[in-house]
Amino acid sequence: MKKHDHAVLGCLLHDIGKFFERAELLEHYRNDIVKRQSFCPKNREKGYYSHLHVLHTLAFCELLAEKIPQLKPVEQQTIATADQNWVNLATYHHVPSGRAEAYLEKLVQSADHLASAEREKGEFYEQGIHKKTRLESLLGRIQIGETARQNDYFLPLAGIQLSSASIYPQAAVSAGMEEKTNDKGKVWLSKTSLLPEYQKIAQGLLNDLEHLQSFQANVDKDKILKSVTRSLLTLLEKYLSQVPAATNVQHPDISLFDHLRVTAAIGESLFLHHQAKNETSGFDDHQTPKWQLVCGDFSGIQKFIYKITSKGAAKGLRGRSFFIQLLCDAVAEQIIRTLGLYPTARIYSSGGKFYLLIPTHLKAKAQSIADSVNKTLLNEFQGEVFLGLGFADICGDDFTEGNMGQRWQQVNEDLQKQRLQPFKAQVSQDIECFAQQMQHERGACKICGRDDDQADINANQNCRQCQSLERMGQALADTRYLFWVWGENRKTVKHKMQDPLFSLPIVGTDCEVYFLAQEPQFSELTDLTESHLEVLNDWKGLTANAQGYSQGVRYVGQWQNAKTSGDYEFDDFAEHAQGISRMGILRMDVDNLGEIFIRGLNFGKKDATGNQTSMGSLSRVATVSRQLHLFFAGYLHHILEAFPRSQIIYAGGDDVFIIGSWDELPDVAKKIRDEFIKYCANNLCFTLSGGIALVGGRYPISRAAELAGEAEEQAKHLQRGQKEKDALSFLETAIGWESFADAIQLRDTLLDIVEKTNSQAIIDRLRQVVIAVDEIKAREKSGNITDQIYWDKWRWRLVYNLKRMEKRYPEVAIQLENLQRQLITQLMLANKQPVMEWLQLPVRWAEFLLRSKTND
Incomplete structure (x- = not known):
């Protein structure tokens, strides 16, 4: 093992x-x-x-070394450096030696201090507090505006499982907590230990540790260490994401998982920076830029995803959207591997964007890798997809409370400069790269329309790329595992992999991904240390393997084959809809997400100008x-x-794309919105349109x-009083x-009246009201027209018509009276739309539900 690894x-x-x-647990050194x-x-x-927790750290490290013998610190060149191994470095970080040759101890301590600097100032202590503190919901702390939000929501102390009981925050009182006060301030603590x-969760981690991968005797230790780290990160994320890093603070909103991995990311770059300068001191110099925050972002992905016809569209669409996720993660990993970094260098990756700390x-080498990736993307996608990289200098002071927010802004501003000049490096090297190409002899691809002679279009007039992505979308529905194979492992797996559902080389990288229904089976002598197995969604824990591949979990909004709509194509969703034969497309995303990242984390102490300081640290931004x-x-x-009649095409990051029978999607949207609000600790800063x-x-x-995107934008521009979006x-x-x-209640009232009267007269009457209101809006385009709407002639006509209906249909008289009262009463509630602004919705909704498919 090298010093870097230790x-x-x-x-x-x-x-x-x-x-x-x-x-x-692991207490055998506490009394030593x-x-x-x-x-x-x-x-x-x-x-x-x-x-004394360092004694538990020592016990865990020794346990890990016993499990993976190749990690045992046996390389001791001199007596002076015999103790400079990873086990002791992890344990010595509170009492580093003053010896010059023990500089790695000081490095680990410095990395820990820098990572801990993101914590807010404000201590709180009482006996046993470390066993009474829950992780405060960071989503519950987000605030936009000057008023600090008093958050009293905390995450369950549990390993991550896809259930509301495991991942939804709970109100402090409901979670058995009480507020404590002393001269330091206030905190919420559990009433019981x-x-x-x-x-329970610690034993779960130890049980999983028993199933870590094992390695062949001749495998390079550098590869072993990175493979073990990937599996360890999986375990740490599962078991420590909802465990507080510090318990003696007023706001314990940083998880132990994030603290550990960010410390590793900081420490690795700190080590490599000083190694490059041949320095063994100066770790506490906080003014020199030693790190780069890197933001990678793929532009053009929306156009790429939706560039498809209706032929095989369901499969092709989910294949294309999933490909972008794989591309983003593969390129981030390609940069990390090529730079020789550990997987902890990736701060997060989601939604076509990733952040690294290097x-x-x-920096120049990272940009060179991106240029190489873009050269391949240019050839493969004809300039439609571009990888931009942004950089921001990071010095030690930037990790402290209130400073990282500016660096997030800088890295995104630098990224925008690249996005304004896509493929600049490729054009400067080859001016002919955008020259006109010869048309393919078979014409254009029927799916995406590509027609250049490099498109590899087959006799069915489909290009190779569209065929591949459609097959991938089809395979994804049955996929339970993704097997990522890198470097030299690719040749081995190509010859030994049995019956994959699909395989895909990731362009611009040295990686191939296999889609599997079952865990892969290889002989025990096969070395796959550079490979990684991901379980989709339903992760039960590590399973031992002798090939050395690491394991993880990937959360995917997956097409659900077991449902009624498992085999549907787009026209089937329309055919199985109630009422009018239409398919619905639902697009949703989080409102004001940019604002949340820029200003929502401004809950630190006020600075000299009276403004709240930003707490947008690496851990907090990654956590959100x-x-x-x-x-x-x-x-x-x-x-x-x-x-049963709705399917996810894409879900991840902060947005969703769902298709389904049109009549089911409004209920889907409402359910998602309601669950999201609960997930965000009922924080009104989080809304969904x-x-x-x-x-x-x-x-x-x-x-x-x-x-669907235009409809989403209409919702995001909805204003009522001081309230906007959330619609x-x-x-x-x-x-x-x-x-x-x-609106739902009014729709159901209309449907009930139609059923009882066996007549759609009520819908005809209300449609006339909607038309009249629309005419007023078109005629009076400025000023307050609410009074004009409510006192227009439709009002008298409606009252007259409803009274006639009451006489004809006495069985619905009460419903008609209530309906009349609701429509003609001018209620002006703060931050709420008058009924006339949305009357068209329940009227058309009821009409479409009643329409027979033969009269579409």
């Missing part, structure tokens, strides 16, 4: 002992006085040793992104199980996606979620 592993595991200390003297700080005044919860001297992705890519899958478009089953999907546009009507239940 440093990273020491950083990654330095605080793992906190977890086991709280669980009262020699170990205490070696690894724990001593309070000189009171004579006791503190930070959390020891049982800690023991040493500053590798990861939790949003967990809801949309993971839990949404369970929400959709209750809707969506749009539903209705099209025929053979309507071009690209245009249908545009229509749904359906049947060309934007309605705030606060009025949606009223």
